[in-house]
Amino acid sequence: MKMEVANFLKKNRNKLMDDWIVEMKQLGGDGPLHVISDDKFESISREFFDIAVFNIVDSENRYETKVERFAEQVVRIGWPLTFLMSGLQVLKTLIFDWMKEENNYGADDLVKLFHEIENWISPLNRQIVEAYSNSWEKTVFLQKVALQELSAPLIPVFEKISVMPLVGTIDTERAKLIMENLLSGVVKHRADVVLIDITGVPVVDTMVAHHIIQAADAVRLVGSKCMIVGIRPEIAQTIVNLGIHLNQITTTSTLQKGIEKALAFTNRKIVVLEEGAH
Incomplete structure (x- = not known):
């Protein structure tokens, strides 16, 4: 089932990404989106999508560095962690619904499909939370150091x-x-x-x-x-x-x-x- 999901993502990557970005824009509303342009939002969203899909399509390669760089970027522009987590849930739902429509799965296969997608998303959730938290802590620390250096000069x-x-x-x-x-x-x-x-x-x-x-x-x-x-x-x-x-x-x-x-x-x-x- 894992290879079946991986092959589906490779085959439908572009269309799936486009639909997912539309969902993300609706999800963001006036929150994390108003501070950046539409082009920048799409660019970051595509990077986020690639990181998520890369985890299952090419799981033998280590991609922690990509996740860390992405986390640093979204912390700088002010995307909340809840927005990213909701984005992964939207992606999980899209993949499940698409695969369900394209294939004549029985009840047992649908359960297996759900668990396969869930097993893929869960560790990715943890990794993004950890990378985001580390990046946030580093940003706060650097801001605090900068404030102390500028604070109360005589x-x-x-x-x-x-x-x-x-x-x-x-x-x-x-x-x-x-x-x-x-x-x-x-x-x-x-x-x-x-x-x-x-x-x-x-x-x-x-x-x-x-x-x-x-x-x-x-x-x-x-x-x-x-x-x-x-x-x-x-x-x-x-x-x-x-x-x-x-x-x-x-x-x-x-x-x-x-x-x-x-x-x-x-x-x-x-x-x-x-x-x-x-």
Whole structure:
């Protein structure tokens, strides 16, 4: 029965593929398809079909590398795993229905046919799930590394004055990274004043405020002054409602005001030159 299925796939490959792609488009709807062109979708679908058929038509060859490459591709374009699994089920149904129509199978042969197709699809399911999961984990890991490398840099803006802009959600792991970058940056740049800019932090809750206060305390321990800037009205209200005290930390609503205060702290100020002055 296995050779019978393999021969059927070789003989009807193109027509079966065309019908399967139509089914996949209907299955996808507005989900994973809207981000790519029709040509790209058909190209990826044909690759998916070839990988599936290759498993039974030429099972002696190893095709794990093909599956891995395909998984990496669909993870990048955002195809969900459920869409791929549903696609295999559609393919299984198409093959069974076609072979049933073309051959005068008895009840026993239909059971054998069903089990043969199921035995072909099941290991393929597992392989694609494993390859997809590995690719997804690798992608998430690389994104996390990239985020950490870009996260919370301490930027010297004037002599003895540095700014750390914070963007996005701050969790415990990221707070540790902020603390490390902050302290090492203070020493490296010999900063007397550090401004932590929270303009890009969407939510300041008790935990986030606690991490920021800890960072400010750590900066003071190494002999520098820490200021928190970019406190929007809604953030200020949240801090008050939570009962968080920032008495020992200088705060301003904008980075510009913070820099002005930092310059004053280091006995400097911004002077506007009159027009024509040199």
